Amino acid sequence: MPYVNIKITREGGTTAAQKAELIEGVTDVLVKVLGKSPATTFVVIDEVDMEDWGIGGLPVEEYRKRLKQITNAKGTTA
Numbered sequence: 001m002p003y004v005n006i007k008i009t010r011e012g013g014t015t016a017a018q019k020a021e022l023i024e025g026v027t028d029v030l031v032k033v034l035g036k037s038p039a040t041t042f043v044v045i046d047e048v049d050m051e052d053w054g055i056g057g058l059p060v061e062e063y064r065k066r067l068k069q070i071t072n073a074k075g076t077t078a
Helices: 016-034 060-075
Strands: 003-009 042-048
Touching: 003 016, 016 042
Parallel strands: 003 042
Antiparallel strands: none
């Protein structure tokens, strides 16, 4: 009885159709790869507020801001 928990940020307005596609796709992978029954496969999607998500020790928005600064700095020429 597989249980899969997908966590995404609330940004971007994920639609009900997109969530349904995720649920179907993950279920299909478990059926194909592990031979699991779709009837006993559980997929839960949790949407998390941006301020409750962190990467590399930083809130996600700050992480992205720094990553963008690094990317922009690498793209400049002297």
